[in-house]
Amino acid sequence: MPSQPSSGRRPRAVNFWDDDFEPARHLAEQMGDNRNNIIERLLAHWLRRPGAELPERPPQEVIDAADAAWQARKKDIHTIARTLPCPDCGVDQGPCLMGKGRGKRPGTGLHHRRLMAATRRYEETHSDRNG
Numbered sequence: 695m696p697s698q699p700s701s702g703r704r705p706r707a708v709n710f711w712d713d714d715f716e717p718a719r720h721l722a723e724q725m726g727d728n729r730n731n732i733i734e735r736l737l738a739h740w741l742r743r744p745g746a747e748l749p750e751r752p753p754q755e756v757i758d759a760a761d762a763a764w765q766a767r768k769k770d771i772h773t774i775a776r777t778l779p780c781p782d783c784g785v786d787q788g789p790c791l792m793g794k795g796r797g798k799r800p801g802t803g804l805h806h807r808r809l810m811a812a813t814r815r816y817e818e819t820h821s822d823r824n825g
């Protein structure tokens with residue numbers, strides 16, 4: 695079925711790099727805003743909508759702190775992921791196997807479903823600190 699016209703706001707799927715999207719959530723909250731609102735304002739400005747203004751940019755040191763916090767969180771998630779079995783390549787722990795058939799070898803990346811499971815576990819164990 696083709697997309698149906700909508701009369702209002704609705705969720706849209708857009709791809710972003712984690713290294714930009716994840717710190718942006720923290721930064722937006724620190725500035726009393728939210729990530730969705732900032733993206734909407736950027737888009738409205740880009741579309742030259744009347745009255746649209748660019749959102750205020752956070753100070754560089756605040757961005758640096760948010761980036762560092764995300765990198766630490768990402769490292770923890772990867773560490774957890776390596777302790778979980780991978781539903782895609784079948785390893786019980788350690789690096790995922792990348793490649794096909796007999797060419798499968800331990801790689802530097804981790805399969806998405808394994809990372810998502812590790813992210814859920816991380817969120818469970820850190821929910822007290824994150825509110």
Ligand SMILES: [Zn+2]
Nearest residue numbers: 780783790805
């Ligand atoms: Zn895997």
